[in-house]
Amino acid sequence: MNIGVLAYNGKPQALERWQATADYLSKKIPKHQFNIIPLTLKGFENALNKKTLDFILTNSGHYVALEKKFSASRIVTFLSRYKAQTLKYFSAVIFTRKDSGIHQLKDLRGRTFAAVNQAAFGGFQLAQDVFLQQGIDLLKDVDIKWLGFPHVEIVESVLSGKISAGTVRAGVLEKMDANGLIDLSEVLILEAKKTQSFPFLHSVALYPEWPLAKLPYTDTELAKQVAIYLLDMPSDSAIAIKSLGVGWTIPLDYTIVHNVLRRLHAEPYLIQPINLIQFLKNYQYWLIIFIFIFILALFKAVRLFKSNQSLKTTQQIMINQQSNLGQQYEQDLDQVQLSLKNETSEHIKIQQTLIEGCVEMRELYQIFLRNDLTSKQRLHSIVECIRQHLDMEVGLLSYFNQDHFEVCSYSPNSIIPTSPLSESLSKQAISERTILLKQNTSQWQSYIANPVFIDGSLHCLFEFASTKPNDKLNQKDNAFTKFSFELLNLVSQWVGSEVLAIEHKKQQDEYLLAVKARFADISKREKEVLSILVQGKSTKAIARLLNLSPKTVEMHRASLIKKTQTESSIELVQLAVLAKIVEHLQ
Helix, strand or coil, rough: CCEEECCCCCCCHHHHHHHHHHHHHHHHHCCCEEEEEEEHHHHEEEEEEEECCEECCCHHHHHHHHHHCCCCCEEEEEEEEEEEEECCCEEEEEEEEEECCCCCCCHHHEEEEEECCCCHHHHHHHHHHHHHHHHCCCHHHHHHEECCCHHHHHHHHHHCCCEEEEEEEEEHHHHHHCCCCCCHHHHHEEECCCCCCCCCCCCCCEECCCEEECCCCCCCCHHHHHHHHHCCCCCCCCCHHHCCCCEEEEECCCHHHHHHHHHHHCCCCCCCCCCCCHHHHHHHHHHHHHHHHHHHHHHHHHHHHHHHHHHHHHHHHHHHHHHHHHHHHHHHHHHHHHHHHHHHHHHHHHHHHHHEEEEHHHHHHHHHHHCCCCHHHHHHHHHHHHHHCCCCCCEEEEECCCCCEEEEECCCCCCCCCCCCHHHHHHHHHHHHHCCCCCEECCCCEEEEEEEEEEEEEEEEEEEEEECCHHHCCCCCHHHHHHHHHHHHHHHHHHHHHHHHHHHHHHHHHHHHHHHHCCCCHHHHHHHHHHHHHHCCCCCCCCHHHCCHHHHHHHHHHHHHHCCCCCHHHHHHHHHHHHCCHHCCC
C-alpha cells in the first residue's frame, strides 16, 4: 500500500518523518506492506493519474483540491506537537525585517514578496487571501518570488534583505529561532493575530491540520483498519514523536479551506476558459432542451407581454375613464352645489319677498278697511304703497276717457306727472294686454305699465317709473318680480272698480247739480206746493193746506213743470226726490 506524502522539506525529511508510521501500519496489518512515497505537488498529479497511490497525506489546501478532482476522502486528521502542546490546527505568518520600513500590507505594493509556489496552501494561498481581503492582488500588485520548499530559504531571503517580505507556515520562525538559525527580535509580523491555545506567531485564521485520505479505489475495510490503528496510536509513542506529532484524531471539517480556495478561484475552483466547440459537444442535448424551453418561454413571454400591454392599455383607459368620471363627478357635484346654493339663495329671496309681500298685503288691506278715507285718498295710498314696494321714483294711475288719459292719482305728491309716463311703452302694454316691464329705455331706466280692462274695454292704466336702475326688477322671472306682478294684477282689478265707482259718482253728482239747477228759479209759493206734492197730496188737499184755490194750485203745478222741464207731475216729484229738493225745502 503506497502512501503519497507531500515532501515540502524534501524527500529525505519526508521519509525520516513518516516511515515509522508506515512500518507501524505494516505491523498492525500484516497482510499489507505500507510504503511512504515522497512527492511534490506535481508528482501527486502524475501518481494519482496513474493510480499508483492508495492513500495520500498532504496539507489542507492540497487535500481539498485532490478531494474535488480525484474524489479523495479523509479518514483521520494529524495532530501536530509543539513542546508539550497538541495542535489540531495550523496557520501561516506574513513577516518582514523590522528595519524594512514596511508596517502594513499596503506598503508591499511594488515590493518583492517570497512564497513557496502558487498552489502552496500554507506557503502562499492563506497569505494571498488576507491580501485580497484588503484589496491587494498579490499576483498583480506585488513582485512575487517563488522559492519553493523548504520554508527555511524564504525566511533567510527575507532576513538577509534580498526580499522585502514573505510568508511561511506558522511555527517555522519559532523553530528556526530555537535552533539558533535566526533572531526573532529582527522579525516584524504583519497583520499579527493572537489566538488562545495557539502558540505560534500568525497572520491568518487557523485551519485544520493535514488529513490522511483514501482514494475511491482503495479498499474501504482496509481504510477502516488504517483509521482505527492510527487513532489508537499512543501520543507519547516513538512513532508519534518521530512524525513530530502526538498521533491522530477523527477527520475535522475542511469547509473553511474550501471557502478560501473559492475566494481565490484556486484549484479546485479555477475559472476555466470556455471552449465553445467542446462545450457544444458535451452539452448538445441539454442545449437542445434549453433552446426549446427558451423558445417556448420566449413565446410565452411575448404573449404575456402582449397581454400585459393590453392590460396596461385597458388599465390606462379605465384610469382615464375613472379620472374623467372623477372630474365629471366633481363638476356635477360643483354644479349641484351651485344649483343648491342658487336654489337656497332663491328660496331665501322668495321667503324675503313673501315676508315683504305679507307686509304690503297687510298695508293694502288696512287701506281698504279704512272708512275715514275718501276714494281719492284711498287710491293715492294704494299708488304710494305699490310705488314704495317696487322701489320706483314715480307712480301714476290714469283714467282712460274718450281716447285720452286723465290723471287720477299719483305719488309722490311733490311730482305732478303727465299722463302717460311713456306714450310708446304704454301703448305696447295696452296692445299686449299685459304687464310690461322695461329696463334701460331712452326715457326711463326702469318702467312698468299695467293696463286695466273692464268688460273688455280699457279703463285705466297703472304706471311706475324710475330714472335709476332697479335691481329688484332685473329679471322678469325672479320671485320679487313675479310677486309684484301678481300684486299689481290683484290691486288693479279693485282699483279699476274703485275708479269706475268714482267716475259714476262724478257723473251722478254732475247730473244732480244739473237737476238742482232746474229748480233754481221756482218761487216761494211753488216750493210750498212742491213740498206737499211730493207727499202725494191731491190738488184739493194742497189748496186746503195752503188756503189756495184748486185753480191756483194747478197754476203753480204747471209753472213747476215748465220751469223744471219735466213732462208730468210724476217726473217732477221724482226729480225733486232725487235731487233732495224736498229735504232742502223742508
